[in-house]
Amino acid sequence: MSKVHLSAKPTILIIDNSRAVTGALNAIRSATDPLRTQYRFVYVLPAGSTGRAVLEQAGYSIHELPFVEISRRVGDLIRYVPMLLLNGWRLRQLARHEEATLLHLNDFYNLTGYVAQLLSGGRLRVVTHVRFLPQSLPQLLACTWRWLAERFADRVVCVSQAVQAYFSVTAKVQVVFDPIPETERYVVPVVPTPRHPATVELLYLSNYIQGKGQNFALVAFKEAYAQYPNLRLHFAGGDMGMPKNREFRQQLEAQVQAAGLEQIVTFGSFVQDVEAAIKQADIVLNFSESESFSLTCLDALYYGTPLIASNCGGPAELFENERSGLLVPNRDVAAMTAAITTLAVDTEKRRKFAMAGRAFVRQKFSPQSTYLRLGSLYKELVARQ
Structure with a gap:
């Protein structure tokens, strides 16, 4: 039996579409880092993402899936639905292998979690994190993603009140701010101004x-x-x-x-x-x-x-x-x-x-309004299993 099955901590899969180190990837990592004493996090990234090395260096387990996003390219549009279904099935298999009961989609345009949830017979819980401002996106897509999130996600996490305003007023939709850094390496007692004498x-x-x-x-x-x-x-x-x-x-x-x-x-x-x-x-x-x-x-x-x-x-x-x-x-x-x-x-x-x-x-942006709040949300959903 592998070490993953011996862990007493609940396993959560973090599904992120970042093909490089982005603000979204940094933000979710900042939230999961202080929660690792309570949960085991496994990240799922696009194949070839440069974010893999950063997460592995931090000690996270990584899996890759060949995510396809909607774009204007004809090839992506043709492949989108078949790959969505295939990746949803792969994600379901991965959740079973890792003994994960909770999927955290790190933005609401990634729909693979809903397919995996359906294939699990509803046993998998899904958290959908909204990190884009939906009001600025093409509304045909944004409204579709909103409907899917409100219908199938167990919780919809908004990074700000500006994002929350796009969704229905319901307890399912909550604001959880991204955390501030935990430490400063270059601490200064007083903010130095000016920092440059001539410029x-x-x-x-x-x-x-x-x-x-x-x-x-x-x-x-x-x-x-x-x-x-x-x-x-x-x-x-x-x-x-x-x-x-x-x-x-x-x-x-x-x-x-x-x-x-x-x-x-x-x-x-x-x-x-x-x-x-x-x-x-x-x-x-x-x-x-x-x-x-x-x-x-x-x-x-x-x-x-x-x-x-x-x-x-x-x-x-x-x-x-x-x-x-x-x-x-x-x-x-x-x-x-x-x-x-x-x-x-x-x-x-x-x-x-x-x-x-x-x-x-x-x-x-204290711990109570950021990562601790996210941890409480995880605890509530995991307890439902």
């Missing part, structure tokens, strides 16, 4: 994906830089191995070159040490067009770097506008420029925002 360093920490707002940030920065030449901007993130994301980054780099700002605006790859990157910046920007929550914003606040974010969903719930950060209208470049210049010239306001943001997120 004001802006950080845009996000994967290069259309809709994540780097294009707005670049235009706003160029306008602010014309007024304040001591500004600097650094973009950091990955392309997730996708050609369209590489093309997006290349477009941004071409705009910088055309403006002659290669020494002023720089580009980096995926950041391993998020805390260090954030603490080296004077201001963090996030001008995404749609965010259900935003771990980047949460991390900036937690680590004590002033934040400017767009009012695009979840970020508005992470801080208090004008007290612990600046919230600007979505896609409003003029407002973004004004916010950048306001914080860039006011070191005292940056200091106050940094300290207020640190205090606010530690109070609002």
